[in-house]
Amino acid sequence: MIWILSTSLKPESAAISWPIKWIPTNPTFQNYIDVISNTSEAPIMRWFVNSLFIAVTHTIFVLFITSLAAYAYSRLKFKGRDKIFWFLMATMMVPPIMNLIPNYSIVDTLGWVDTPWAMIIPGLGGVFGIFLLRQFFLGIPDELEEAAIIDGASLFQIYYQIILPLSKPALVVLALFTFMGNWNDFLWPLIVTDSVEMRTLPVGLSILQGTYNIQYAKMMTATVLSAIPVLILFLAAQQFFVKGISLTGVKG
Structure with missing residues (x-):
């Protein structure tokens, strides 16, 4: 990471010099200016906006859908609940690459x-997210839910006003995992996008690797820009990270 940041502040001639100089002799921000101002061949800022919009929207939908499912599997009682849940868990053993062609066929049929x-809709009902939140929801005392029912609260009110506020650490952890997974995804956006304007940042970075020539300084500049949102998100969420993992019963 130090080398990436250092190279982004070097002119191209210095970026490929040997031996490596960790501290640039004449640091310059020209690479950042060139990368940001490029709106034709490699519109990195357009890719940045695409990735940010897609990752944020996908994360919000995932939190809403998986939290509802986790609430049903942890707090509601209905016939076959546990069997359905463990069937969903079994689907995690299927390699994701197996779903690539069926998913593309569905997306193509829908005209997406x-x-x-x-890049937003597929994967919204992730089983891992349901499992993570379910484990956390199971640790919430039943007395809180029973008191709310006595006060006349509906199931959705219990979910929205009691379960979600108490589950902030787990929700933050899931949001972090989901955002990073979508932000860094390369293969799926590469398959489902055709135009340069619709590319996401990871796919766009591959365009900077020219057929015969690679501009390392500009590529490292784009890499630094792509890492900024994830670093900000992780620094903002780090206080919830360990707590969210430990209270779900998931141990590494």
Whole structure:
């Protein structure tokens, strides 16, 4: 990471010099200016906005859908609840690459190819998210829910006003995992996008690797820009990270 940051502040001639100089002799921000101002061949800022919009929207939907499912599997009682849940858990053993062609066929049938929806909708009902939140919800005392029912609260009010506020650490952890997974995804956005304008940042970075020539300084500059949102998110969420993992019963 030090080398990436250092190279982004070097002119191209210094970026490929040997031996490596960890501290740039003449640091310059020209690479950042060139990268940000490029709106034709490699519109990195457009890719940045695409990735940010897609990752944030996907994360919000995932939190809403998986939290509802986790609430049903942890707090509600209905026939076959545990069997359905463990069937869902079993689907995690299927390699994701097996779903690539079926998912693309569905997206193509819906007319979502080369649109943001192709990268937002698939994966919203992630089983891992349901499992993570369910484990956390199971640790919430039943007395709180029983008191709310006595006060006349509906199931949705219990979910929205009691379960979610008490589950902030787990929700933050899931948001962090989901955002990072979507932000860094390369293969799926590469398959479902055709135009340069619809590319996400990871796919766009591959365009900077020219067929015969690689501009390392500009590529490292784009890499630094792509890492900024994830670093900010992790620093903001780090106080919830360990707590959210430990209270779900998930141990590494």
